[in-house]
Structure formats: structure tokens, C-alpha cells
Amino acid sequence: MKIAKFALALIAVLAIAGFANASYSSLSVQWGPGQVYFEVYKGGSYYHSPNPYYYYGDYYYYFPNNFRYYYNSQWFYQPSGWFYYNGASWYRDNAWVFYDNYWFYPRHNYYYYPPYFEPTIIQAQELDKPYCSDIDIATYTIQVQEGKTVYDAFWVENSSNFVFDIFSAEIIENDSEIEVIPTSVDAFAPEQGFAELSIRTQALEGIESKLSTVYVKVEGEFPETGLNCSKTEGFKASIEGIADSEESDSATNDSSVQEFTQITLQPSSYQGSTASFYASTTPEPAYSAPPAPRPPIVPEPKESCSSIQLFTKNYYLGENDSKTQNFIIKNSGEKTFYIESIQALEDSAVYNARALDTKASSINSKGALNVPVKVESFETAKDRMESASFQVSGVFEDNTYCSFTAVGASDFTVQIVADAEPAAQGNFTIYAPETIKVPSQGTEFSFAFINTTGKQGYLRVYSPNASTNPEVIVIPENKSSVSSVISVKNLDVNKAWLFYDVFIEGFEIPSKISRLEKIQVGEGVPGPIVQPPSQEPESPQVSIESTVQPNIDGSYDLNVIVSNESNFPIAGNVEVDVPGDWSVEGSTDVSLNALESKSILLKARPKEFNDEDVGAVITFSSSSGFRFSEPIFLKANKPAYAAAFAVLGANSFLIGIIIVIVIVLGLAYYSIKKHKAHVEMHKERWASASK
Numbered sequence: 001m002k003i004a005k006f007a008l009a010l011i012a013v014l015a016i017a018g019f020a021n022a023s024y025s026s027l028s029v030q031w032g033p034g035q036v037y038f039e040v041y042k043g044g045s046y047y048h049s050p051n052p053y054y055y056y057g058d059y060y061y062y063f064p065n066n067f068r069y070y071y072n073s074q075w076f077y078q079p080s081g082w083f084y085y086n087g088a089s090w091y092r093d094n095a096w097v098f099y100d101n102y103w104f105y106p107r108h109n110y111y112y113y114p115p116y117f118e119p120t121i122i123q124a125q126e127l128d129k130p131y132c133s134d135i136d137i138a139t140y141t142i143q144v145q146e147g148k149t150v151y152d153a154f155w156v157e158n159s160s161n162f163v164f165d166i167f168s169a170e171i172i173e174n175d176s177e178i179e180v181i182p183t184s185v186d187a188f189a190p191e192q193g194f195a196e197l198s199i200r201t202q203a204l205e206g207i208e209s210k211l212s213t214v215y216v217k218v219e220g221e222f223p224e225t226g227l228n229c230s231k232t233e234g235f236k237a238s239i240e241g242i243a244d245s246e247e248s249d250s251a252t253n254d255s256s257v258q259e260f261t262q263i264t265l266q267p268s269s270y271q272g273s274t275a276s277f278y279a280s281t282t283p284e285p286a287y288s289a290p291p292a293p294r295p296p297i298v299p300e301p302k303e304s305c306s307s308i309q310l311f312t313k314n315y316y317l318g319e320n321d322s323k324t325q326n327f328i329i330k331n332s333g334e335k336t337f338y339i340e341s342i343q344a345l346e347d348s349a350v351y352n353a354r355a356l357d358t359k360a361s362s363i364n365s366k367g368a369l370n371v372p373v374k375v376e377s378f379e380t381a382k383d384r385m386e387s388a389s390f391q392v393s394g395v396f397e398d399n400t401y402c403s404f405t406a407v408g409a410s411d412f413t414v415q416i417v418a419d420a421e422p423a424a425q426g427n428f429t430i431y432a433p434e435t436i437k438v439p440s441q442g443t444e445f446s447f448a449f450i451n452t453t454g455k456q457g458y459l460r461v462y463s464p465n466a467s468t469n470p471e472v473i474v475i476p477e478n479k480s481s482v483s484s485v486i487s488v489k490n491l492d493v494n495k496a497w498l499f500y501d502v503f504i505e506g507f508e509i510p511s512k513i514s515r516l517e518k519i520q521v522g523e524g525v526p527g528p529i530v531q532p533p534s535q536e537p538e539s540p541q542v543s544i545e546s547t548v549q550p551n552i553d554g555s556y557d558l559n560v561i562v563s564n565e566s567n568f569p570i571a572g573n574v575e576v577d578v579p580g581d582w583s584v585e586g587s588t589d590v591s592l593n594a595l596e597s598k599s600i601l602l603k604a605r606p607k608e609f610n611d612e613d614v615g616a617v618i619t620f621s622s623s624s625g626f627r628f629s630e631p632i633f634l635k636a637n638k639p640a641y642a643a644a645f646a647v648l649g650a651n652s653f654l655i656g657i658i659i660v661i662v663i664v665l666g667l668a669y670y671s672i673k674k675h676k677a678h679v680e681m682h683k684e685r686w687a688s689a690s691k
Contacts, residue, residue: 039068040065040066040067041065041068066080129162129225130161130162130164130222130224130225130227131160131227132229132230132231134158134159134164135164135218135229136157136159136231137154137155137157138154138155138194139233139235140154140235141235141236142199142214142235142238143240144178144202144203144237144238144239144240145203145239146203146206146208146239146240146241146242147204147206148203150200150201151183151199151201152199153196153197153198153370154199154216155195155196155197156185156189156194156195156197156218157189157193158190158192158194159192160191161192161494161495162191162222162225163188163190163191163222164222164229165187165223166186166187166195166218167220167221168218168220169182169185169216169217169218170182171215171216171217172217172232173212173214173237175212175214175237178201178203178204178212178237180199180202180237181200182198182199183200184198185198185218188220189220191495193311194328194368196326197216199216203239206242207239207241208242209240209241210241211236211238212236212237212239213235214234214235214236214237215235216232216235217231217232218231219231303337303398303400304333305400305402305406305407307331307333308333308337308392308394308402308407309329309332310329310391310392310407310408311327312327313325313412314414314415315375315412315415316503316508317375317414317416317417318416319379319380319416319418320378321377321416322374322375322376323374324372324373324374325373326373327371327373328368328369328370328371329342329363329369329392330363330368330369331363331364331366331367331368333365334365335400336363336364336365336397337362337363337395337396337397337402338362338394338395339362339394340393340394341393341394342391343391343392343404344373344388344390345389345390345391345409346386346388346414348386348388348414349378350378350384350386350416351376351377351378351384351414351416352376353373353374354374355372355390356372356373356374357372373390377416380418383415383416383417383457383458383503383505384416384418385413385414385415385458385460385472385503386413386414386416387411387413388414389409389412390409390410390411391404391407391410392404393406393407410464413460415458417503417505417506427450427452428449428451428452428453428475428502428504429449430459430500430502431447431448432447432512432514433445433514434515435515435516436488436498436515436517437519438466438516438519439518439519439520442488442489444486444487444488446484447484447486447500448484449484453506453507454477455505456474456476456504457475457502457504457507458503458504459472459475459502459503460473460499460500460501461486461498462499462501463496464497465491465493465496465516466489466490466498467488467489468487468488468498469487469489470486475502475504493518494517494518495515495516495517496516497515497516498513498516499512500514542564542570542620543565544561544562544574544618544620545560546558546560546561546632548632555605556604556605557602558584558601558602558603558618559599560574560599560600560601561597561598562574562590562592562597562600563592563597564597565595566595569592569593569594570591570592570622571590571622572589572590572621572622573590574602574619574620575618575619575620575621576617576618576619581606581608582604582606582616583605583607584603584605585604586601588600617631
């Protein structure tokens with residue numbers, strides 16, 4: 001009975017897999033009693049993983065890395081992403097069925113992989129952590145003539161799903177006849193992306209031909225995990241000596257038109273002392289095969305045009321200006337890609353864009369190609385911001401043809417400023433969320449900006465992996481607080497960057513970024529909301545002073561002086577944090593113009609008079625969330641007119657003495673008064689007798 005049930009389950013799974021293959025050619029799944037080997041792709045190699053996926057809920061599983069499984073003498077390759085494991089149902093285009101409701105879990109070496117039934121996002125982050133092996137430096141042989149200087153660009157490749165911050169780039173060479181120095185390096189390499197490292201090579205005049213070995217070293221950190229890494233890669237510098245250069249004097253050399261420089265991404269062969277890794281975690285060990293010999297790996301599936309990725313850069317030019325930047329064509333596939341055509345397309349009367357030397361070339365597996373793209377601007381009566389696109393077509397060595405449409409174009413922006421001059425003063429600040437979670441149906445979020453440049457400009461909000469609406473926003477001049485709402489849809493990767501590019505005449509304003517994260521949730525999930533600043537600077541200069549005056553009734557008059565020392569108006573309220581047996585009376589709202597001070601009068605009153613010292617805090621809170629505090633001390637003293645009676649009430653002996661004194665004083669007063677009356681009477685009698 002058990003065998004029959006298993007057979008029925010296997011038939012059901014195979015039927016589902018066949019249906020899956022009919023609809024999705026990239027999938028071929030078979031489950032059964034045989035062993036299934038799982039390996040995940042990290043750092044350029046496949047490793048066995050005890051947890052190749054984590055369970056999210058409702059039969060949806062997420063594989064954080066590209067992976068492969070071995071079954072029935074074949075390797076099956078799959079991309080990272082969400083997979084659905086319930087044979088009774090069907091999901092969208094990007095989910096596939098692996099096994100049915102009988103719950104035959106995938107197995108490796110007689111170990112079954114049951115689902116996690118209490119998933120968290122933390123589990124996903126722990127499974128998908130970066131390694132130093134995810135960082136590689138793409139180099140190539142540099143060609144330089146004696147007495148000449150050449151400029152080249154290497155690429156720091158980050159194959160992890162985490163941003164890699166670059167601390168430094170260093171060139172190590174021991175040849176006194178050449179000088180190789182780094183001229184610039186990008187601040188970070190985005191996840192699954194590149195950072196550009198520009199270098200300058202100069203050869204001494206009159207030297208002979210030679211081939212020198214040089215090393216490039218890059219140090220940085222994965223900020224999300226704190227993992228520090230150092231990577232060193234060797235490359236060759238080929239010097240054309242004096243004899244060779246004399247033979248080639250008749251040849252012309254147009255340095256403005258460069259040939260494609262092919263970058264082969266491969267593990268470093270350098271084993272010197274400068275190659276080092278600083279890791280807080282240990283990468284997973286390579287998978288060791290089971291006792292039975294493993295069959296050879298069969299040819300992999302045909303390449304997909306999505307393996308070709310394009311990376312572009314934006315341009316900022318003045319009138320009658322030109323600039324050349326390197327774009328990248330990356331081949332992440334397993335086959336060599338032969339380029340048919342490369343184009344930079346534009347439709348503008350104020351500039352021209354073209355890819356230099358677009359002759360056919362090829363890109364090896366896991367390699368990339370530098371394509372210099374030159375943009376020349378013309379005269380314009382006003383500032384212009386226009387779009388252009390970069391595209392490529394070609395064929396893989398397995399005859400998979402990729403047209404311009406199949407590969408897809410990568411857009412870039414050309415900003416031309418008419419007679420741009422640096423502004424004397426002013427600033428531009430963007431207030432945007434750090435992370436925006438994007439469900440399948442998209443989301444909306446708000447951001448705000450302050451423009452004190454006195455000039456109108458443009459703000460482009462875009463992502464290479466998602467659509468935004470609106471993409472371009474006009475920045476009004478002399479607006480101290482403006483907010484906008486942006487919608488984000490069609491996010492095609494799990495994590496991506498959202499860029500805020502600002503174009504204002506005469507200002508070099510750095511771009512701001514937010515992180516986009518794809519989530520699987522239902523409809524109606526709101527995006528983050530960033531309230532526009534209330535015309536305040538990022539760090540308002542506010543001070544508070546207070547005086548405390550006790551009253552005869554036991555209360556205190558509090559005089560709080562709030563001073564706005566900035567050039568922006570500020571609104572907020574004054575709070576007095578007192579214990580629960582105290583109360584505070586008076587209005588606490590306050591609005592201040594630039595460089596204005598106001599006095600707020602409050603009264604603090606104890607509910608009980610216990611002579612205890614208490615601490616209190618006076619705080620000014622601005623409407624945008626800034627707080628400034630000052631401590632004060634109060635004492636619950638009894639009213640002055642009640643103090644004497646309170647003392648008497650506590651001492652009966654003293655009361656008796658006081659009563660006796662009062663009686664004695666009263667009798668003395670009465671005796672004196674009676675004596676004076678008796679004397680007056682005798683005076684009157686004596687006066688009458690004298691008459």
C-alpha cells in the first residue's frame with residue numbers, strides 16, 4: 001500500500017512537471033526514491049547547503065541563491081526566487097511546481113529537507129549572507145607605449161545580494177620603469193553590480209619592450225553584516241619598447257576612439273603576501289560527494305538573453321561640452337557571447353551620443369566589456385534634461401540569438417545646463433525613506449525636499465529595475481518645503497536601488513538613494529510616508545532658558561524663554577515633565593520666526609505639600625520632531641501663611657506657654673488701663689476742688 005501510494009504520488013508529480021515544462025521551458029523536475037543533490041551558487045562556485053531554501057508560508061519557498069540539483073544522471077539549474085510546492089494548485093509565471101500534496105520532501109544523501117513552519121525574514125537574511133569570495137576584481141592586460149600615458153578602468157564585481165562599501169583601492173608594482181596609480185574609485189558596489197576603478201599607467205621614455213606584473217588591492221565592508229574584506233588581483237602591463245614603437249610610427253593613434261577592452265571575471269591566481277581576506281564568518285565548505293561516484297555534469301541548458309546585462313551612467317554637461325564614460329556589457333551566462341551591434345540611441349537637437357568603435361567583439365562567460373560612450377552637447381537657450389538609451393545585440397556560442405528587444409535597452413539621462421555658473425549660496429535637501437517595500441501590485445510613498453538655491457531645477461526619481469510615476473518632477477525656485485508622492489511598480493528583482501538625481505543650474509548636487517525590497521503580501525499595503533519638513537533646517541539651532549520663582553501659596557512661576565537661532569521659522573510646544581502629584585498650568589504652544597525669542601509663562605503646583613525635592617524637565621519639541629531639554633528642581637513646600645500653624649499643631653507644650661503669655665499680657669494690659677482711668681478720675685476731682 002505504501003509503495004502504491006508513493007508510485008501514485010510520483011506519477012502525479014511527473015505529470016505536473018510535464019505540464020510545467022510545457023508552459024515554462026526552463027523547468028524540468030523529477031522527484032522519486034533516488035537521491036537528489038542540492039548545491040547553491042555562491043562566490044563563483046556551487047556548494048552543498050543544508051538549507052538551500054527557507055519556508056515563507058502557504059507552500060511558497062524562497063531560494064536566496066541560484067541553485068542546481070542532480071537527479072537521474074542530470075544537473076538541473078534554477079535561478080533564485082520563489083517556488084511553489086503544491087501540486088494541487090498553480091501559481092504565476094515566476095513560480096513552479098516541485099512536488100505534490102503527499103509531501104515527499106527533496107532529499108540529499110538520505111536527508112530530507114522539511115519546510116520551516118515558523119518562518120521569519122531574519123531566517124532569510126541569515127541564509128543569504130555575503131562572503132568575501134563574492135567580491136572579485138575584473139582586470140585585463142594594459143597596453144602602453146614607452147614615453148606614453150594611458151587611462152584604463154577595472155571593475156570591482158559584487159556577486160552577493162548585499163551592498164559592498166569600498167574603503168580604498170591600491171596599486172602594488174615593483175617596476176621602476178612604469179608607474180600605475182589609481183585615479184578614482186566608486187564609493188560602493190551595489191548588490192549584483194559593479195564599481196568602477198580608474199587607473200593611469202605611464203611608461204618611461206626610451207625603455208625596451210617588456211611585460212610587467214602589477215597587482216590591484218581593494219578593501220571594503222559589507223555594512224549590513226559588518227564583514228570586512230580585502231581582495232588582491234594580478235594583471236599584466238605590456239610595454240611597447242623603443243624599437244617596436246619606431247616600427248609603428250607610421251600608424252595613427254586616435255586616443256579618443258578606444259577599442260573594446262574585454263574583462264574576464266575569473267578567480268585570482270595571485271598567491272602573494274598582499275592577498276588577504278578579513279571575514280567575520282567562514283564560507284560554507286565545498287560539497288564532498290557521497291561514496292557512490294558522481295556522474296559527469298551534462299551540458300547545461302541553452303543560454304537566455306537575460307544573461308546579458310547593461311550598466312549605464314548619466315551625463316551632466318554645459319553648452320558645447322563633451323564627456324566620455326565607460327558603459328558595461330556583462331555576460332553572466334555560461335557561454336561566450338558574440339556581439340553583433342552596439343548602439344547609443346538619442347533623438348535630440350542639443351546633443352549627440354555615440355558608442356566609440358562599435359565593431360564586433362565577444363564576451364567570455366562571466367565576463368564584461370567596457371564600451372566608451374561619448375556625448376557632445378551644443379548651444380541651448382535653456383537648461384535641458386533628455387533621455388537616451390544603450391543597447392546591444394548578438395549571439396551565444398550555442399546559437400541562441402539575442403536581438404535588441406530580447407536583451408532590452410538601458411536608459412540614461414543627459415542634462416545640459418545653459419551657461420552654467422556656480423551659485424553663490426543656497427542648498428538643496430531631500431527627505432526620503434531609507435527602505436521602500438514593494439508588493440507585487442506596487443506601492444506609493446512620499447518624500448519631501450527643500451530648495452534654497454533660488455533656481456528652478458528638475459528631480460528624476462528612477463530605478464533600473466522598476467517603473468516610477470512620475471519619473472521627472474519640476475523643482476520650483478525659492479520653495480522651502482515641497483512634498484511629492486511617487487508610485488513604484490514592476491520591481492523585477494528582490495532588492496534594488498531607487499535614485500534621486502537633482503539637476504539645478506550651477507550646482508553639483510549628489511544623488512540620494514533609497515532601497516527597494518520586493519515583498520509577497522496582499523493588496524492595500526501602504527508605502528512609507530515622509531512628512532515635508534516644517535521649513536526647518538536639518539539641525540535647527542534652538543536654545544531654551546528657564547527661571548523658577550516660588551510663590552507664597554506653594555506654587556512656582558516658570559518663565560521659559562525659547563530662542564530660535566536659525567534662519568528658518570520653527571513651530572512647536574513647551575512641555576514640563578513633572579511627577580504625577582504635580583500639575584502644570586498655562587499655554588504651551590509657541591511659533592518662532594527666524595532669530596526670534598519668546599517667553600512662555602507657566603505655573604507648576606504640587607497636589608500635596610510634603611517638602612520633597614523633585615526633579616522636572618522643561619522640553620521644547622518642534623513640529624518636525626527635534627527636542628531640546630533643560631532640567632529644573634522643585635520642592636513641595638507648604639504655603640508660608642500655614643507654616644506657623646503647622647509648627648504649633650505639632651507641639652502642645654509650646655501652645656500652653658503661648659496661651660499663658662497671652663493671658664499675662666491681657667491681665668497686664670487690663671491693669672494698666674484700669675490704673676490710668678483711676679489717675680484721670682483723681683485729676684478731675686483735684687481740678688474741681690481748686691476752682
